Amino acid sequence: MVIHCEHLVKIYQTADAFRALNDVSLDIAPGDFAAVMGPSGCGKSTLLNILGLLDEPTSGVYRLNDISTADMSDRVRSRTRRDHIGFIFQSFNLLPKLSVLQNIALPMRYGNLPRKDILPRAYELLQRVGLADKADRTPQELSGGQCQRVACARALANRPELILADEPTGNLDSKAGEDILSLLRDLNRSGITIVMVTHDDKIAHGAKHIIRMKDGEIV
Amino acid sequence: MKLPDLIATGWLEIRSHKMRSFLSVFAIAIGIATFFYTLSILSQRYRDIDRTAEVSGKGRLDTTVERPLSMDQYNQLLRMLPPQASLSFQTDEMFTSATYKGQILTGFFLQGLLPTWQDSAFVYQVEGRFFNWQDIKNKHRVALIVVYPREKEPRHISSVDSGPAGSVQLQDFIKHINLLNQSITISDQSFTVVGILRAPPVEKDFRAPEDQESMQKIFIPYTTWYDIAPRWWDSFSTRVRIVTGSEDKAARATSVLHSFLRQQFGPDFLPGIRLFRHQLDIYRQGAWHNLKAMIFIGLIAMIAGGIGIMNITMVVIFSRTREIGIRRALGASRLDILLQFLTEAMLLGLCGAAGGMVLGYLAVLHMANNTSQLTFSWWVVAASVLLALGTSFLFALYPAYEASKLRPVEALKYE
Numbered sequence: 001m002v003i004h005c006e007h008l009v010k011i012y013q014t015a016d017a018f019r020a021l022n023d024v025s026l027d028i029a030p031g032d033f034a035a036v037m038g039p040s041g042c043g044k045s046t047l048l049n050i051l052g053l054l055d056e057p058t059s060g061v062y063r064l065n066d067i068s069t070a071d072m073s074d075r076v077r078s079r080t081r082r083d084h085i086g087f088i089f090q091s092f093n094l095l096p097k098l099s100v101l102q103n104i105a106l107p108m109r110y111g112n113l114p115r116k117d118i119l120p121r122a123y124e125l126l127q128r129v130g131l132a133d134k135a136d137r138t139p140q141e142l143s144g145g146q147c148q149r150v151a152c153a154r155a156l157a158n159r160p161e162l163i164l165a166d167e168p169t170g171n172l173d174s175k176a177g178e179d180i181l182s183l184l185r186d187l188n189r190s191g192i193t194i195v196m197v198t199h200d201d202k203i204a205h206g207a208k209h210i211i212r213m214k215d216g217e218i219v
Numbered sequence: 220m221k222l223p224d225l226i227a228t229g230w231l232e233i234r235s236h237k238m239r240s241f242l243s244v245f246a247i248a249i250g251i252a253t254f255f256y257t258l259s260i261l262s263q264r265y266r267d268i269d270r271t272a273e274v275s276g277k278g279r280l281d282t283t284v285e286r287p288l289s290m291d292q293y294n295q296l297l298r299m300l301p302p303q304a305s306l307s308f309q310t311d312e313m314f315t316s317a318t319y320k321g322q323i324l325t326g327f328f329l330q331g332l333l334p335t336w337q338d339s340a341f342v343y344q345v346e347g348r349f350f351n352w353q354d355i356k357n358k359h360r361v362a363l364i365v366v367y368p369r370e371k372e373p374r375h376i377s378s379v380d381s382g383p384a385g386s387v388q389l390q391d392f393i394k395h396i397n398l399l400n401q402s403i404t405i406s407d408q409s410f411t412v413v414g415i416l417r418a419p420p421v422e423k424d425f426r427a428p429e430d431q432e433s434m435q436k437i438f439i440p441y442t443t444w445y446d447i448a449p450r451w452w453d454s455f456s457t458r459v460r461i462v463t464g465s466e467d468k469a470a471r472a473t474s475v476l477h478s479f480l481r482q483q484f485g486p487d488f489l490p491g492i493r494l495f496r497h498q499l500d501i502y503r504q505g506a507w508h509n510l511k512a513m514i515f516i517g518l519i520a521m522i523a524g525g526i527g528i529m530n531i532t533m534v535v536i537f538s539r540t541r542e543i544g545i546r547r548a549l550g551a552s553r554l555d556i557l558l559q560f561l562t563e564a565m566l567l568g569l570c571g572a573a574g575g576m577v578l579g580y581l582a583v584l585h586m587a588n589n590t591s592q593l594t595f596s597w598w599v600v601a602a603s604v605l606l607a608l609g610t611s612f613l614f615a616l617y618p619a620y621e622a623s624k625l626r627p628v629e630a631l632k633y634e
């Protein structure tokens with residue numbers, strides 16, 4: 001996945017028209033593993049959401065695989081998220097009523113995979129993150145580290161080329177955090193581009209390079 | 220998302236909030252119960268009226284002439300009518316008594332008929348025989364007695380309850396004694412009972428009310444009746460009935476009958492000729508009219524039900540904003556979100572329909588002590604289901620649309 005950003009600006013329509021991103025230009029090559037670091041409130045999540053097509057910049061250019069994202073309809077954006085991008089969140093964002101297996105299956109439910117192939121593939125992914133014995137549990141019955149591994153499996157469901165992780169280790173103890181990091185490094189070695197936001201220096205040094213931000217700008 | 224997944228998602232949600240779901244479909248269930256009840260009764264009434272049309276004959280018309288009519292007049296009118304038309308004259312009802320082996324029998328009316336009386340609304344089982352044209356021509360002293368099933372028996376004729384000492388109601392008498400081929404005396408004349416007419420049970424009797432006897436009857440030949448009628452018989456009236464076989468023939472027969480009666484009784488004679496088809500239309504309108512209020516109540520309940528669905532969908536969307544955000548991040552499109560909440564609302568509607576139909580069916584069974592047999596009709600079920608689905612679809616459309624418009628980032632941040 002080739003990411004190319006030019007002069008991205010994000011202004012929140014608050015009373016003081018807050019500039020969360022101020023002229024951010026950025027290139028990420030396929031197969032890269034970038035860690036985004038910076039103090040709280042400097043715009044890391046805002047940037048990641050724009051890269052993930054969950055949000056739109058106020059101005060500037062964002063080209064994904066050389067396609068301008070500015071003219072994408074909601075349909076195309078949704079399909080791109082579904083087929084090419086996997087998300088990992090700090091708070092896991094698993095659906096509490098669904099079993100672990102069904103959570104992993106969820107992105108495939110929106111895709112074109114035949115129904116009968118969905119659960120076998122979900123199970124395969126669960127094995128890959130080492131939680132095959134927890135298939136029928138609900139997320140509440142799992143530890144934080146296990147939840148995040150389920151979230152990683154879910155992110156992989158539709159074989160994305162890009163994974164965006166917003167502080168994936170933020171809610172985990174250091175041991176679990178390192179597990180997630182090594183999982184991400186494995187995925188990166190298999191060719192998936194990864195952009196990861198983190199506070200943790202140790203985690204950040206697991207990435208291939210580090211992007212430092214401050215006050216909405218890259219420094 | 221594919222339909223089975225949409226349904227599974229919705230069903231999971233409904234099951235995990237059973238009480239909330241029950242409350243939100245309550246009004247829908249009441250509405251559907253009302254509609255199910257009303258439509259069941261209405262379709263039953265219409266079906267009965269259709270059977271009445273079948274039983275009564277096609278292209279039929281009726282009139283009552285306030286004069287006696289002779290057999291010469293009968294033949295004259297018959298020649299004027301389209302071929303194959305069936306013409307029946309029926310005398311007035313005469314209140315009298317009979318004697319069988321010294322026993323006085325009262326509580327019946329004596330009426331004269333022609334063989335063509337059988338051509339319309341004839342639902343009896345005949346034991347023995349009916350009248351034939353020989354009986355008419357020769358004024359035979361023969362009689363027919365109608366026997367009713369218990370639930371259909373006419374009320375006793377009250378004025379004769381205090382009749383001659385030792386007299387017995389004919390209706391009670393024939394329960395114990397079979398008068399077929401027996402001889403009875405009416406107005407000092409001896410009659411042979413040549414036939415017993417057994418009326419069908421209530422639920423199989425689809426005759427129009429005007430064709431059903433409301434009194435116990437003894438029938439004798441039309442001509443014989445005038446033979447034994449009292450002196451003042453010329454003040455009696457005649458019921459004329461024509462069955463033509465088709466509606467356009469009936470229209471022609473109406474004008475024929477009209478001109479015949481004017482030719483007989485003068486240009487000022489104003490016969491009231493009724494097309495039986497119009498009578499059926501009046502029955503249909505009556506059936507609809509009686510249930511109009513129910514339809515209105517059902518409609519109000521459905522609107523309340525729709526608002527209930529709308530309300531619950533709004534609450535559900537509010538409490539699941541974050542879930543919407545997650546689904547959007549995983550690749551759900553706006554349409555997917557819209558369909559998810561519509562499916563859920565329609566599933567709720569379906570639950571309401573199921574409950575409502577059970578209630579409605581119980582109401583039909585216990586409240587409608589209808590005269591005819593109730594049959595279960597699938598179109599009423601289909602209409603109820605469609606109505607519930609349609610209502611929940613319409614009312615959930617706005618909240619579901621609002622949900623689909625939520626921006627993914629904002630939904631995800633929602634706590």
Ligand SMILES: Nc1ncnc2c1ncn2[C@@H]1O[C@H](COP(=O)(O)OP(=O)(O)O)[C@@H](O)[C@H]1O
Binds near residue numbers: 018039040042043047
């Ligand atoms: N929806 C919003 N409306 C207004 N301000 C926002 C909104 N989202 C984020 N912000 C502000 O933008 C800045 C950057 O936020 P964010 O990208 O979440 O920072 P972080 O680097 O901690 O992830 C913060 O100061 C935050 O208060």
Ligand SMILES: [Mg+2]
Binds near residue numbers: 044
């Ligand atoms: Mg953040």
